[in-house]
Amino acid sequence: MAAEANANDLTQVVVLLAAGVAAVPIFKKIGLGSVLGYLAAGLVVGPFGFGFFADPQAIIHVAELGVVMFLFIIGLEMQPSRLWGMRKDIFGLGAVQVIGAIAALTCIGLSFGFPLIPSFVAGTGFVMTSTAIVMQMLQERGTMSTLKGQRIIAILLFEDLAIVPLLAIVALLGTGASAADASDRWISVGIAIGAVVALVLAGRYLLNPLFRVLASSGAREVMTAAALLVVLGSALAMQVSGLSMAMGAFLAGVLLSESAFRHQLEADIEPFRGILLGLFFLGVGMAIDLSVIAANWQLVAASVVGYMVAKMLLIYVVARLLGTCHAESLERAVLMAQGGEFAFVLYAAAVSAGIFDAQSNAILTATIIISMILTPLMVIAHDRLVPKKAPSTEGLTLPENVEGTVLIIGFGRFGQIVSQPLLARGYTLSLIDRDAEFVRDASEFGFKVYYGDGARIDILHAAGAGTAKAILICVDDKEAALKIAEVVKGEFPLVPLLARAFDRGHALDLVHAGVDFQIRETFESAVAFSRETLKALGEDDDVAEDVVEDFRDVDRERFAMETVGGIYAGRQLIRGNAQPADIIAARTGRARAAAEEERHRREEEQES
The missing domain is CATH 1.20.1530.20 (Na+/H+ antiporter like fold)
Known part of the structure; x- marks a missing residue:
């Protein structure tokens, strides 16, 4: 009797598994x-x-x-x-x-x-x-x-x-x-x-x-x-x-x-x-x-x-x-x-x-x-x-036992630019991206990009994160980047982790998540744009360069305060008497005065 009861219980388990295994793929397919x-x-x-x-x-x-x-x-x-x-x-x-x-x-x-x-x-x-x-x-x-x-x-x-x-x-x-x-x-x-x-x-x-x-x-x-x-x-x-x-x-x-x-x-x-x-x-x-x-x-x-x-x-x-x-x-x-x-x-x-x-x-x-x-x-x-076209993953290759000196997660515009100097120096790259259409397009230009989500531990292992000398997070999704950073630091704490940040708040979150280096995606281009604008307005090259460097120093100081003391401390710095713009202006005034003094010295030397 006990054997019959056990057999009946096992039959029910098999029926449940068979029902789910048979029905779910069919319903998802249609x-x-x-x-x-x-x-x-x-x-x-x-x-x-x-x-x-x-x-x-x-x-x-x-x-x-x-x-x-x-x-x-x-x-x-x-x-x-x-x-x-x-x-x-x-x-x-x-x-x-x-x-x-x-x-x-x-x-x-x-x-x-x-x-x-x-x-x-x-x-x-x-x-x-x-x-x-x-x-x-x-x-x-x-x-x-x-x-x-x-x-x-x-x-x-x-x-x-x-x-x-x-x-x-x-x-x-x-x-x-x-x-x-x-x-x-x-x-x-x-x-x-x-x-x-x-x-x-x-x-x-x-x-x-x-x-x-x-x-x-x-x-x-x-x-x-x-x-x-x-x-x-x-x-x-x-x-x-x-x-x-x-x-x-x-x-x-x-x-x-x-x-x-x-x-x-x-x-x-x-x-x-x-x-x-x-x-x-x-x-x-x-x-x-x-x-x-x-x-x-x-x-x-x-x-x-x-x-x-x-x-x-x-x-x-x-x-x-x-x-x-x-x-x-x-x-x-x-x-x-x-x-x-x-x-x-x-x-x-x-x-x-x-x-x-x-x-x-x-x-x-x-x-x-x-x-x-x-x-x-x-x-x-x-x-x-309200139709939304879902990306098809048919024909895409998942990473499996991939090895590369550097693992790049997200190979869009940012990741592609980052990869060029690395390739020029002879480093091998392991590339993964979760945009199915992009993965297909990348193959037409000679890049082997694997389809995968960088927030999944199994994908990271398969993409060679454990043997990589550096992992780069170049995705353009704030939440995804933060989750990837947490997963990577939890699973591969000794591998250097560098990340692309969307804005200042996102950069702070990434630092707290443990990334070793982060950069706001528009920071460098905006700084260069501002420097060229100063030149177009007639500022001396040296003055424009000094102003930009002063801004970098102030921004670095503010970011350090926000990282250590929290966002509140950074906001206090912004709202306080010492405004970043005032600090830069003061430093700019000194730079301008020094430049004027140098110009007058050169003119006097030419006249003499």
């Missing part, structure tokens, strides 16, 4: 995306497909760990200072959108003729956006690190923070809620706050020493186990205290975001995250109860349309009122139009509190799942209306 592929595969192998699984909820509960690990990786990208900078979006934009959407979606329930309390709870559940779907879509679209992506993440974070008070409200609205129940809920809120404080303290004072000790042991598998322990342990702590597991994992990621082990942790967690997140979408697809949909198809269809349209309109209006452009507002409305996995928890609590019966819960759950299925299709429709 342009429907991986999320829809997983959902469709889940429907096929679930109770209403071939019936390999009878209890999809069990799959979802396990696969929620994929969402947890996804949030941990997002947290690793969010330094505390960066998170603090998002506080207005989290508690401002997030609060306005959530509160406004609750009011709008409650009205949808009332318009269907349902009482106020069930309408409120149903609408509140639909307000909670699917973190798993939105994060996956942001990642696939490459917009997670952009400003519009960060705003969406801020809203999702506020929704996670709202979990505890919303569950407390549902319990208080339930039939037979007593003062004791209310007291218990307030105690639960206190426990949740205490758990967050405890996790922050543990992350600040325990995690980094722990990983240093484990790293010194040299056992790679122990580091992987420790990474999983941190993610799952923090998630469990938050779940026990009444918060979401995803919030706990996110906090753990934030606390480790400035750790020297950040990139190693991300590499260890990534494989588990991808598999479990796909498993979550498979579970959601299995959970579609076609019998409930068939018996109540009119109500389900009206609910899906009503809730999604109302939520989209509300998100769009809030975004526009807060100054967001039309394109970003529309994209945010489409991405966040669905209900989320938290609604399943909220509706289950409503059933326990006597607000819903089992039939209402099934209808609302079906509504949420259908909205999740429709979201990838709506995103595709949106992208077709």
Whole structure:
């Protein structure tokens, strides 16, 4: 019997893997995306497909760990200072959108003729956006690190923070809620706050020493186990205290975001995250109860349309009122139009509190799942209306065991100029760029440029970063350059790293990331342009050269102060009594006087 049970379990694992492996490439090939592929595969192998699984909820509960690990990786990208900078979006934009959407979606329930309390709870559940779907879509679209992506993440974070008070409200609205129940809920809120404080303290004072000790042991598998322990342990702590597991994992990621082990942790967690997140979408697809949909198809269809349209309109209006452009507002409305996995928890609590019966819960759950299925299709429709040509990587060569004296990451106009003196001196170059069209064009002019992202550790190793005598970051993307610098310094700390900076602020960020040399891309050309302008205005060559050199000295001093004391110190220098222009003018006056004196001396010598 035990052997049969084990064989059955193994069969289910094989079915899940086969379903995902078969469906996702097909759906991505026809342009429907991986999320829809997983959902469709889940429907096929679930109770209403071939019936390999009878209890999809069990799959979802396990696969929620994929969402947890996804949030941990997002947290690793969010330094505390960066998170603090998002506080207005989290508690401002997030609060306005959530509160406004609750009011709008409650009205949808009332318009269907349902009482106020069930309408409120149903609408509140639909307000909670699917973190798993939105994060996956942001990642696939490459917009997670952009400003519009960060705003969406801020809203999702506020929704996670709202979990505890919303569950407390549902319990208080339930039939037979007593003062004791209310007291218990307030105690639960206190426990949740205490758990967050405890996790922050543990992350600040325990995690980094722990990983240093484990790293010194040299056992790679122990580091992987420790990474999983941190993610799952923090998630469990938050779940026990009444918060979401995803919030706990996110906090753990934030606390480790400035750790020297950040990139190693991300590499260890990534494989588990991808598999479990796909498993979550498979579970959601299995959970579609076609019998409930068939018996109540009119109500389900009206609910899906009503809730999604109302939520989209509300998100769009809030975004526009807060100054967001039309394109970003529309994209945010489409991405966040669905209900989320938290609604399943909220509706289950409503059933326990006597607000819903089992039939209402099934209808609302079906509504949420259908909205999740429709979201990838709506995103595709949106992208077709605003088409963006995606670069094709067909026929491009990835780096593999490449060796070069110098590795240049980004071979555009800047990188090409940098390469010429190096080639003239006989140095061998390893070139990578992530612009597919450019890689093709470069081959026509005799350059062997490999296609690859310089922020990926495996690409760097394959491109010869480990044996290079210098690594040059010449990309024209500020965020990408900063991430590449952090990855390179973390993986190859002994290799000299030189970087192209976009502006002064970017140059400071690169210095703090550990680059050995940086230069603002327009600095030298602007200085040369200014020198020639002074000459055109009639200034002496020596005076023009002295003025430029004085400017270089002042700029170097200012940059050094900003690097050591932070941006604030640099701003104080600019705003203080000693303006850079005044310093240069004073030095220029002395140079001009010296030049005039020299000219008069020469004239006197000629006359005599």
